[in-house]
Amino acid sequence: MAIRNILTYIVVIAIASSVAYAADPTQLQDFCVAVNDPNAALFVNGQFCKNPMEATSEDFFRQGLDKPGFTGNGNRLGANVTLVSAAQVPGLNTLGISIARIDFAPYGLNPPHTHPRATEILTVIEGTLYVGFVTSNLQNGENKLFEKVLNKGDVFVFPQGLIHFQLNVGKTPAVAIAGLSSQNPGVVTIGNAVFGAEKPISVDVLSKAFQLDGNVIKRLQSLFWISP
Numbered sequence: 001m002a003i004r005n006i007l008t009y010i011v012v013i014a015i016a017s018s019v020a021y022a023a024d025p026t027q028l029q030d031f032c033v034a035v036n037d038p039n040a041a042l043f044v045n046g047q048f049c050k051n052p053m054e055a056t057s058e059d060f061f062r063q064g065l066d067k068p069g070f071t072g073n074g075n076r077l078g079a080n081v082t083l084v085s086a087a088q089v090p091g092l093n094t095l096g097i098s099i100a101r102i103d104f105a106p107y108g109l110n111p112p113h114t115h116p117r118a119t120e121i122l123t124v125i126e127g128t129l130y131v132g133f134v135t136s137n138l139q140n141g142e143n144k145l146f147e148k149v150l151n152k153g154d155v156f157v158f159p160q161g162l163i164h165f166q167l168n169v170g171k172t173p174a175v176a177i178a179g180l181s182s183q184n185p186g187v188v189t190i191g192n193a194v195f196g197a198e199k200p201i202s203v204d205v206l207s208k209a210f211q212l213d214g215n216v217i218k219r220l221q222s223l224f225w226i227s228p
Contacts, residue, residue: 114163163190
């Protein structure tokens with residue numbers, strides 16, 4: 001009986017541990033300010049750590065989120081994401097969180113994309129957004145869309161790794177703030193990744209996957225591919 005209880009305890013701990021590490025690992029110190037110094041003594045989460053005695057307030061500070069991102073002529077989608085992650089605020093290293101400001105021109109779109117390492121929670125500051133995410137393949141093989149029209153002050157959550165989008169459905173600019181559960185959430189913009197990859201994915205692969213003529217695929221690739 002004692003052995004059975006011990007085994008049960010081990011299983012519970014293992015399950016709890018797997019849940020706990022579903023996002024960025026819990027830090028092992030108060031902070032680890034990222035520094036570009038290969039001679040630094042400690043290397044955590046992809047960054048070298050500054051000596052804590054040398055850390056300053058500036059390592060935890062960033063200004064500028066009050067300023068709108070550019071969404072004017074030349075911005076084909078009419079949306080701009082200003083991310084504040086460990087790359088911009090070194091003190092975020094190992095803390096498992098980041099933030100972004102998203103600006104939308106009228107009818108601007110933050111196109112379908114995923115964050116492979118983060119759940120996103122979005123709050124509308126100004127304007128009206130149509131948002132949604134699509135599930136991974138369900139047991140019946142389908143993908144379910146969860147969608148909502150958000151107004152000022154509304155909040156919506158996009159689960160980690162799932163395709164999601166935000167569209168300004170108003171005639172005026174919109175602003176949203178997003179919190180992300182990773183210091184480096186990453187982003188995969190679906191159209192860019194599929195049709196703009198370097199090197200390009202085979203036309204044969206894409207035409208069969210999307211059931212489109214090869215010439216249509218080539219046209220899409222010409223729109224998304226950016227010359228180095």
